[in-house]
Every structure is written in C-alpha cells, then in structure tokens.
Amino acid sequence: MYAQMVDTGSPSATSLDEREARFQSRIDDGIRVEPQDWMPDRYRKTLIRQISQHAHSEIVGQLPEGNWITRAPSLKRKAILLAKVQDEAGHGLYLYSAAETLGITRDQMVDDLHTGKAKYSSIFNYPTLTWADVGAIGWLVDGSAIMNQIPLCRCSYGPYARAMIRVCKEEAFHMRQGYDIMLALCAGTPEQKAMAQDALNRWWWPSLMMFGPPDGDSVHSAQSQAWKIKLFTNDELRQKMVDQTVPQAEHLGLVVPDPAVKWNAERGHYDYGDIDWEEFYNVVKGNGPCNRERLEVRNKAWTDGEWFRDALVAHADKQAQRLTAQAA
C-alpha cells in the first residue's frame, strides 16, 4: 500500500532461536515493542523499509496535489488543499521520526529517496490532469490509505502505531474534502460531471493496486502478519475498499470503470474484475507516467533549499559560540 511489497528478509518464520521466540510471544500477547527493546534484526530492517517507504509516500504524495494549489477554483478550495498538502508533510515527518527510532538517520532516508534507491507508493506516479483529480485523490487515494492505516494503529511497534494514530485523525479530513469536491462537480454542469467521471476512470484501478499484489503473490505477508506489522492481507483490504467505494460512486451518479463490479449476495461483497498487475509492476520499476518527474522535483527542492539549511546551521553555530564565549 503506502509501503508496497516490503521484503521481510526471510520467507518463513520457522527457525526462531530462544530470544526470538520470547520476542514473538510478547507480540502474540499484544505487548508493544519499543525502541530500546531487543528485536530480531529482520524485524528491525523490515520495519525500517516499511516505515520509510510509507514516509516517502507521504512526501512524494504532496506533488500531484501541489500541482493544483495555484489553480484551485476558489480561495476556499485553495486554502483547504493547502492545509491538506501541509498535513501530508507532517505525516512524512511523523513517520521519518518513527523510522529513526530504529537506527536509520533522516539523512540516509532522504538520500535513498532522492537517489531513487527507496520506493514510494506507485499511485503518486500518475499525473493530476484536471481539478477533478484532486477530488478523486482525496476520495480514493486517501480513502485507501485510511483503510490500510487504521489497523496499523494497533501494530506491534510502538512509535509506528502512535504515528499512525495521529495520521489517521488527519486523514479523515482528507477523504472528506476529496468527496466534497466530487459532490460539487457531480452537482454541476454536464462538463463538470464528465470531468469527475473521467477522474474516477483514471484513479480507480491505480487505487486498488495501492494495496499491493494479490495474496498469492505476496511472499512476505505471513512473516509481517506474525510480527503484527501487517494486520490484514492485501486482498482483504482491497475488498473492503471496493465494498466501501461502489455505493459512494453510486451516490455521486458515477460508474466505476469495471463492468465486472456486481453485488454478490452469497459472499456479502462486491465482485470486481482482474487487475492489470503488469501495469503495477511497470510503475513500481520506474516506468510510470511521472516517476522521473517526481524525483526531479524532489531533488530540485532539496538542492534549491540547501543555502537556506546551511544558513540556519551557520546561525545556530554562531549563537552557540556566543553563549560559550559569554560563559568563559
């Protein structure tokens, strides 16, 4: 999802030494792991990968929407979008902080993102072509994020769980402002409604891909579930998202772009069609419509801000020197 396909370092959880067995039984008992506690190396590394990927997604996720801040249709919409995008920066910070408690530095993570070594959610490599895309992102992308993140508020690693609680509180606003944009467009002119439908058509499938590969193909799922850093499978979460979203689309008078979507009374869920996983892997590999542009923009922002960061450090150093001089 925001962290897709996180490698757990081992496909099976069979050979636990005694310390690891004790660790696992604490997790089974629902005791939170805190930064100073002993933890298996693979748990630490997997969490660093998962949390930093999640953080990178929050940061890169600002770019598609940031694209519309200066072109929002009213001052009110502009202020709301600005607040939403600012929240995402905060989410990135909460998550980077949580990852740092596991022993990786902020600079290392930022560097991994900027050199293209680190992954972020593939959804943010799609372009935002119209204002309706901002609505669709809030509704579908933040909606999927909430679906994935609410269970993580109960995950086994304390700092991650606490960060998720803060994030989830703020995400509810994001999803609603998105649906509110869709409501306004769908109550507008035929052109505006067509714009909303077009945005749904383009964001529907990538949103479902956000939950990651089908359960049969996600090799590391079992270990992550045992560690309670993943509480539902990809397909379980995806089904929840479909079940939640189809009626919301109907209320808007929009049609989800999948003729296979149909209520299945026997299962108590909506059926839906096959996902084009080739597209997903292609975007993950770096060949999505905006992969290159996103990294370029991030790198430019970082480089352009360097003189300012350096000035802050120079100022702090000078103040500290003055203090020592006074004390001497």
Next chain:
Amino acid sequence: MKNQWPLWEVFIRSQHGLAHRHVGSLHAPDATMALNNARDVYTRRNEGVSIWVVKSTDITASHPDDKAELFDPANSKVYRHPTFFPMPEEVKGL
C-alpha cells in the same frame, strides 16, 4: 549532508490544563527553529497552548533491562493503595 540537525523531543500542554505530554520529535538546527517547527507540525488543530522542546541527547532514560529491578518491588507493596485497607461500611468520610 555532513551536518545533520539535532533531534528534539516535543512536549505539548493541551487546552485542558494538563501536564505537557510527549507528542513526537523533529530535527532543527536550534531551539528557536525547533519551537517554530513544533508549532507547525503538532498544533495545527488547536492541540496545545504551550510547547516544550528538549534535545533528545539531553534526556536520560531508564534501560529496558532494568525494568524488573526498578519496577517489580512496587508489586509487593499493595498497602500503598487505599483499597488495601478494609473499612467499616458504616463509618463515613474515609
């Protein structure tokens, strides 16, 4: 970057007059910037009326391995809780 900014722990007093509570951490070059950033990140929804920032390196913490030594002795001292003492029901004001 050769010069990573120090880490600051952020504590916020909420509206309700409670003690400052740890809410998270951030990097900043100095205390003033740490306060400014803490305000932007942790109080965007009226979460607080006062902020403390403390350099993480200035915090001394107990070690998890000492947990038993530090905290287990309290287990056997149940008389520290008022409920330890059975009181006659008919006597009021206790």
